Amino acid sequence: MDLHTEPLVLNMGPSHPATHGTVRFLLKMDGEKVLHCETEIGYLHRGFEKQCEAGTWTQVFPYTDRLNYNSAIQNNVAYALAVEKLLGITGQIPERSTAIRTIMCELSRMADHYTNLGASMLELGALTAFLYFVEARELTWDIIESVCGARLTSNYVRVGGLSTDLPEGFAAHVKEVFPVNRVFWSEFDKLLTKNRIFLDRMRDTGGISEENAIAYGFTGPCLRACGVEYDVRKANPYLLYDQVDFDIPVGFTGDNFDRYLVRMEEINQSMRIIEQLIDKMPGGPVNIDNPAVRNPSKEAVKGRMESMIFHFKNTIEGIQVPAGEAYVPTEGSNGEVGFYLVSSGGGKPLKCRVRPPCFALTQAMGEMVQGAFLSDIIPTFDMINLIGGECDR
């Protein structure tokens, strides 16, 4: 006798504990097996590009904070680099500013990886591991907060410089926090890396082949987990990445466990980069000495006519960027964050496009979980680290 069966259609998200309200999987299930998974995004679409086109070049910075909000400073930096490229002032940025940008980028990367790994553990049911990660992240965020006054939405970088210099005792703060962070790191390692249940959940799940990953446009830790050594910091060095010594961890299998290992090692490498830079921090100003690009200091604005005029013009009309276009790739925590800016000359961008790394990653979700178990969606989805703000913009 042939029993009539039909697949169970399951609507996973956007209101589902694992999808964070930002994505929806339309699943066709055969029991616990996923026959087909259709991914739908856009629940957090806020019209990033349209808003950018309406404001001045400087007013875009707060919007970039809200792309990948776990590593906001990286987006700030990427955008600033793109505008500076359009302005043709890339070489004139003070050394100190570049060094601080590099340090802050790496701090953000650490915070992002902590958040991502922690949240994955939470969704695998290990709440304790999650809170350990969060504690390490809080320490990292404390440093970021001491620099720019905010934990997430930093709004720290400016075209041609930074909003403020580093606070007093920054190096000491970092040197005090890093040993603690290393202890936490080894605790995660002990708690997870050799944990049989964790291994079973992560190994051989959500894998993707090297060719497929490239065809889908994977970048960042997910691509490196497949064994492709592509990191913008090495391939197209920006900031000070060509002057510091660091390694790029690369996986073998491209499964969730390798993605986890790559991220864990990247945290270490980020600490290494920061420690190298903090010892040879150059002095001097953090802002470019060009009042048409970076506002003069408040004292000057209040005391000198020209500075006052520049301040007024920069605020009301925006920085004047000559017509042209530029694309700057940077290595975000999730992969390549590239800003493609088009200017028609004037104070507002004609086009402000960000290449969202997790957009390309999310696209492959359907293929990565095809034929897997329902439970495998969870670690896979966590490891591609979909950030709604970045994916939907």
Next chain:
Amino acid sequence: MFDYTYLPEPNMVPYLVETMAKIIFIFSMNMGVFAPLLGWVERKQSALMQDRIGANRADIFGFTLFGLVHVMTDALKLLTKEDFIPRGADRTLHYLAPFIAVAPALVAFAVIPFGGQYNLWGHKANMVIADLDVGILFVFAVASISTYGSVIAGWASNNNWSLLGGIRVGAQMLSYEVAMGLTLVGIFMVYGSLRLTDIGVAQENFFHWGIFLQPLGFFLFITCALAENKRTPFDIPEAESEIVAGYFTEYSGLKFAMFWMAEFLEMVTISAVLVALFFGGWQVPFVSHAMLADLFGFLGRDWAQVATMLVHVMVFWGKVLFWIFILMLIRWSLPRFRYDQVMNLGWKIILPLALVNIFITALVMLWVK
């Protein structure tokens, strides 16, 4: 074979009084102490493990009682919350399910001895509500009924997530019921009885505790027990990140509280069974019943027995608390399994090991004889 020793005496009154007292004691321990307090213990213990403070905000006139007031506020909230039944749900079964889930956890306690047997003023007091000679089988039989509660809840909710949860419960319970039964065969062989009081008496000698006689059986049993309890790492039927909340997704208010309570009560039952079978029951290590009675000899013969009884009962609950602590420790340390991994563990690892355990036990017993 039924043991006639404990049949009612001609005078029914002391017997009835004793039984009622025991039922009230167990009921109040479970419903009055464990069900509400374990919520608090769980919060505080997880907080301790995770470098947090834990619940400490609710207060009465400024007294927070280490967060204990939260227990009251929880109860108040759950009692006053809207009881929601989704459209298309089977109302009768939706109502019935939580009761089916919570009752067995309480009933199972009937056969678990929380003390020995004491001769008080000529009345033989036995610290177990129903001293069945098939004691542990009764526990299994009743515990498997609670599975129906979860399965029915999953089915009656008219929700795909609940249904998936219900299916997972069914599969998991079925697999582990079999394995759990087999892990205990070794214990029955060693002690030669299914009656839990007999097993308790046999563990008077510290080195005859189940954990020493059946080490493998102990580890297999605790794994199965964790799986039966449906808590992390075996919480796949209610894995919140996968299937929302599994079979009780559509439950709220008091009915949700009953599932919640069932989980805690099951934890108490499991700890009690663990203690009764592997951890010497009510026995104090290295101190026999007679020694304890001698120690309290200055109180007179009957009062010495009363004192011994109190010590034993306290020791029993102390051991139960210890095991609850261990279970929570495991629950807050590990990530959860995947559905197929749980099945693999149950059928391909625990079941064969349980059979091996039976075989080895038989060999050793033959050897000793």
Next chain:
Amino acid sequence: MAELREQVQRKFGDAVLTTHAEHGDQTVIIRKDAVLEVMRWMRDEPSMLFNFMMDLTAVDYKGIKPPVWRFEVVYHLYSLKHNHRIRVKVPVADDSPSIDSIVSIWKGADWFEREVWDMYGIAFKGHPNLKRILLYEEFEGHPLRKDYPIKKRQPLIGPDN
């Protein structure tokens, strides 16, 4: 060795409208009907080997460039082997804009093309599943076009409310 843009120009001659290397970014601007041919060649040609389709977007030049050039579809390609990048731009006319889909060359282009369709209303011929991605199906218009007012609101209210 000739610059990338010159190599492309030499190979395709007519199909390449113009090239530039503003700010050091290699850029070729090609004719719409040559997209598939050029892209496939760029992916497979040993001296090119652009195996990554990094980014795909469009720009609306309304009022800046003549109407036949209103839109430009912009591709950013990257080659892992040679570690070089190129930008390919394709002008698309204003009336019912459309262009060939490159999903057959890089399957990662799928969502990027859907996004451009969603935001600019540029149809991709041969796309397997061309529908809105960030916005909902009922949305009217394409918000990143310059003639879509920034203050316009289109709240989606469900049928039951």
